[in-house]
Amino acid sequence: MTANPRAFELPTELEIDTDVARRIIGEFIRGQLRQAGFERAVLGLSGGIDSALVAYLTAEAIGAERLLCVLMPYRTSSPASRADAETVVERLGCASELVDISPMVDGYFELESDASPLRRGNYAARMRMSVLYDRSAIWGGLVVGTGNKTETLIGYTTVFGDSACAFNPIGDLYKSQVRQMAEAIGVPDAIIRKAPSADLWPGQTDETESGFSYPVLDRLLFWLIDKRRSIDEVEALGFDRDLVERVDRMVAGAEFKRQVPPIAKLGPRTAGIDYLYPRRRPGSARG
Amino acid sequence: MLAPMRSIRVALAQIAPTLGRLDLNLARHHELIEQARADRADLVVFPELGLTGYQLQDLASEVALRLDDSRLADLAEATHDLSAVVSFVEESADHRLFIAAALLEDGEIRHVHRKVYLPTYGLFDERRFFAAGDMLRAVPSRLGLGVGIAVCEDFWHLSVAELLALDGAQLLINVSSSPGRDLASTNEVGLGTAASWRQLMRTYAQLTTSFAVFCNRVGVDESISFWGGSEVIGPTGAALLSAPLYDEGLYAVDIDTADIRRERIALPLLRDQRPELQVRELSRIVAERAGLASDSTSDPDAEAGLDVAPGSRTPHPIGFRRRTGG
Numbered sequence: 001m002t003a004n005p006r007a008f009e010l011p012t013e014l015e016i017d018t019d020v021a022r023r024i025i026g027e028f029i030r031g032q033l034r035q036a037g038f039e040r041a042v043l044g045l046s047g048g049i050d051s052a053l054v055a056y057l058t059a060e061a062i063g064a065e066r067l068l069c070v071l072m073p074y075r076t077s078s079p080a081s082r083a084d085a086e087t088v089v090e091r092l093g094c095a096s097e098l099v100d101i102s103p104m105v106d107g108y109f110e111l112e113s114d115a116s117p118l119r120r121g122n123y124a125a126r127m128r129m130s131v132l133y134d135r136s137a138i139w140g141g142l143v144v145g146t147g148n149k150t151e152t153l154i155g156y157t158t159v160f161g162d163s164a165c166a167f168n169p170i171g172d173l174y175k176s177q178v179r180q181m182a183e184a185i186g187v188p189d190a191i192i193r194k195a196p197s198a199d200l201w202p203g204q205t206d207e208t209e210s211g212f213s214y215p216v217l218d219r220l221l222f223w224l225i226d227k228r229r230s231i232d233e234v235e236a237l238g239f240d241r242d243l244v245e246r247v248d249r250m251v252a253g254a255e256f257k258r259q260v261p262p263i264a265k266l267g268p269r270t271a272g273i274d275y276l277y278p279r280r281r282p283g284s285a286r287g
Numbered sequence: 288m289l290a291p292m293r294s295i296r297v298a299l300a301q302i303a304p305t306l307g308r309l310d311l312n313l314a315r316h317h318e319l320i321e322q323a324r325a326d327r328a329d330l331v332v333f334p335e336l337g338l339t340g341y342q343l344q345d346l347a348s349e350v351a352l353r354l355d356d357s358r359l360a361d362l363a364e365a366t367h368d369l370s371a372v373v374s375f376v377e378e379s380a381d382h383r384l385f386i387a388a389a390l391l392e393d394g395e396i397r398h399v400h401r402k403v404y405l406p407t408y409g410l411f412d413e414r415r416f417f418a419a420g421d422m423l424r425a426v427p428s429r430l431g432l433g434v435g436i437a438v439c440e441d442f443w444h445l446s447v448a449e450l451l452a453l454d455g456a457q458l459l460i461n462v463s464s465s466p467g468r469d470l471a472s473t474n475e476v477g478l479g480t481a482a483s484w485r486q487l488m489r490t491y492a493q494l495t496t497s498f499a500v501f502c503n504r505v506g507v508d509e510s511i512s513f514w515g516g517s518e519v520i521g522p523t524g525a526a527l528l529s530a531p532l533y534d535e536g537l538y539a540v541d542i543d544t545a546d547i548r549r550e551r552i553a554l555p556l557l558r559d560q561r562p563e564l565q566v567r568e569l570s571r572i573v574a575e576r577a578g579l580a581s582d583s584t585s586d587p588d589a590e591a592g593l594d595v596a597p598g599s600r601t602p603h604p605i606g607f608r609r610r611t612g613g
Contacts, residue, residue, distance in 0.1 A: 016470045017477025023533050024467060024512045031507030035306070276344040278509050282307040 007177045007193045008213040014222055016177055018184035022060065025169045029061035032167040033142060036284030040141030044132050044162075045069040046087060047081030047201065051146040053182045053189050054086045057169055058144055060185065064094040068139045072128045075197050076104040084191050091188065097135060102125045121200035125161030133164070142166035150175040150214065153221050154247065155199070155254025156206065158206070163257065174218040185281065212243060220247055290389035295430055298328035299517040300540040303506025306340030308425065309350050312336060313358055314493060316373060319537055328539055329430055331371040332438050334462050334504035334517075335402075335439050338375040341464035342508035347416045351378035352391075354396060356592050363391040370428055372436060373503075375416075383418035386438050388462050390428060398426040402438035403447065410466060410511065415442075423447060425456035432457045432498075432544060439463040442487055452495035453562055457547050459491060463503040479533065481516050493524030496550045496557055498542055505535050522550035538594045 008242055017116025033039060041058050046050045058067050069092075071085050089096040104127045109115045136143050147157055150170050157163045170178060175196065183194050195205040196214065220239050221228045224247070231248060235241050260272055269275040290465070300319045305311045314334060323331035333343070352359055352375050362373060370392045376389035377399065385413040386402035401420025402413035405413035425435040435451025442448060442461045451459055469479025476482055484501060492499035497523060505515040512533075519528040519540050528540035551557060574580040576591045 015472040017472050020477035020532070022468055024305060024514075027512050027533060028509050028510075029506075031512075035507075079291070278306055278342050278344055279348060280306060280509065 002052055004151055006183065008176070009213075011215050011222075012136055014174055014180075014218055017181065019183055022057070022185065025237070026061040026195075028167070029058055029169055031142070032280075033062065035280035036142060036166070037287065038140070038142050038280065041144050042068040042132060042136045042139050042141040043072060043144040043146060044128050045071055045085045046155075047071075047078075047084035047088075047191070048196060048199075049182050049187065049194075049225045050148050050178055052084070053178055053185045053232050054144055054146045055088055055092060055094070055169055056182075056187055057096045057155045058183045064092045066141070066236055067094040068135065068141060069093070069096045069130055070135050071096060071098045072101050072131055073098075074105060078197075078202065079258060080194075081197075083091055084188070084194075087188050088108045088191070088241070091186075099135070099173075101131065103215050104211070110194050117201050119150075120252050121198065124200070125158035129161050129164045130234060144169065145171060148178050149173055150221060152220055152258060153225065153254070153256050154210075154217070154250040156210070157254075157257060159257045162263050165218045167181060174222065175214040176218045194196060194211050207280055212247075216243075217247065220244060224248065224272075225251070261283055293431060293544045295432075295544060296326070296328045296539055296541050297500060297519055297528075298323040298331040298521070298537055299500070299502045299528070299530055300324060300331055300333045300337070300537055301332065301502065301505055301515045301535060302337055303504060303513075303535050304334075304337050304340045305504045306393055306508050307346045307525050308340070308341060309338060309352075309358070310338070313362065314370075315559045316362060317365055320362075320369065320371055320536055323539075325371055326537070326539055330365065330372075331537075332372045332462060332502040333374060334502050335374045335388070335464040336376070337462070337504065338373060338493045339503065341504070341506055341513070342511060343376070344412075344416060344513075345585055347376050347380070347384050352378040353378050354399065357391070358564075359396065361584060363396050364394050365391060366391040367394055369587075370430055372460055372462060374438065376535075377393075379418075380423060380446040384416065384439055385420055386413070386417055386422075388438050388460075390426065390434060390436060392429045397428065398424070398434075398436065400424075400438065402441060404440040404444050406443075410468070411429075423454070425449050425451050425454035427455075428458075430458070432547075435459045437461045437499075439465060441565060442491065448495055448499075449560075450492040451499055452557060453560060456495070457544075458498045458500065459495065460500045461488070461502070463501065464513055466511040476516070476532065476560055478532070481514055484516070485518070488520050489526070490523045492522060494519035494556060496522045496554055497547065505533050522546050530591050 017069060036270045043051060043054055047054055055069055069089050073082050101124060105124050132143050143165045145168030147163050148170055151157055152171055179192055221233045223237060231244050234244050263270055320331055354489050372390055373386055374388040377385045388400045389396050390398040398468045402422045405417055405419050407414035421500050425433045428434045431456035435456030437447050448459055452526055465480055468478050471479055488501045502517045504513045506513055514532050516532045517528055517530040520527055521527050526541060528538060531539040575582045578591055585594040586596035
């Protein structure tokens, strides 16, 4: 079964039926927009695989003419990323805008030249969120999220930054499954093959920064979370104990990033506790 | 006596209800009942909560209908010369809310089934918002068949299809809002939920030697996508109609009611059913689980509902408790 080797490693247990996934996601995107009274969508396109896949899925669901991709490089962002993002825009034939976030970020950190890369990275992510929501008002579309399941689980996201969106079509797909979907839908090969990076500083890659590979991490999370295996049980499956414990701590530590902030319970009915309505209840759609 | 061959056209309304919008969904039901009539259907089946949408939460009380509601009467009025199964939130006189499915025929509400099993686990939270029904009844219909109605999770409990068949159902109807999940490459249809339901419906049809109808919705409520894949299964367990996954539509098939007799003669499982044996054993199990009797075939230290005590091995043949000192 190696006649057609993939450009990436796809653990067997994570393999999905991409036709079914595309159908579900297509219905999901159309449903979210229709129920909110919108026809258009906007997303931040980095040149990486996650946002490229979401761009392809959104274009497939509603037509490229209804999609706006916003490219928001910082001055140290990799030029290759920008080129890859431009290729996606070109291939899809969707609208795009370029907003250089360097003045916003540099303006804030002007008096703090010693700010850590982490602070700068998080701030940049929130600037992009800010730009995206502002552009969405002009475009008249909802912001589509591009975070995947792996990074959401381990907390490799900026809260109220890249995780901010109106809805997320790929938040239940592990990175390996994102790659499988990207291959199936025709995301350019170069984007699928390159090392994933948050592009927070030059040369950064997710896997060198975190010290583990996505196929291993995805499998581990799949067994721990989706298959409800204990730490001892996943160790028995052959995972390194230290890695398992470290990942387990990361998942627990990022719980706050995955949830709506708690409200102090005082009144008879409190949003999210005992006042429970669907987001898309009658009357919630834009008029 | 030979059963007269009679062909019944069954139409499945695999729709995408709009969440919380009774008005829109009622209009859609009227529209599809008329379309089914134009297509010469004898029976048209709508999915679970087709009149309200599924993920209602606190909207449930706002879209609830009393059985004497004029909107239900209007819907029933549309069913002259036609049978329809529709599903909605029913509010009882004592203000309990049920997930209900009603058989409408010839202008009347013939029967109402209140969902008996309310899933409250995983992505489901039904028991928080709804009361559970307490009754399972097969009822006669103008189709000339006994009809047994169940709602979604009801069929994840083995006894339901069997009880309905023993009560006289020849046509089992399950209306569902089944959320698609467990995406995989290894299932026949790429979706774990769909594979499970296909297996369940074939099994129930074959074991009860009845027709089994599954009507599942499509569309999206919040995070959840419903996968459709509605089916009609014959008494042999063979699929007579398999609607596509995710596509909204009215899908119809003609069934030959003589298949029931043929299959029940060839495979007389219902004839050989032993309800009195079940009642006896169930009474015993209920008493044992309530701690009112001791389980004569379990390890002495086993907890109620279990036969095996932790760390023990069966010391004697099943069915014979060793007596000591007697």
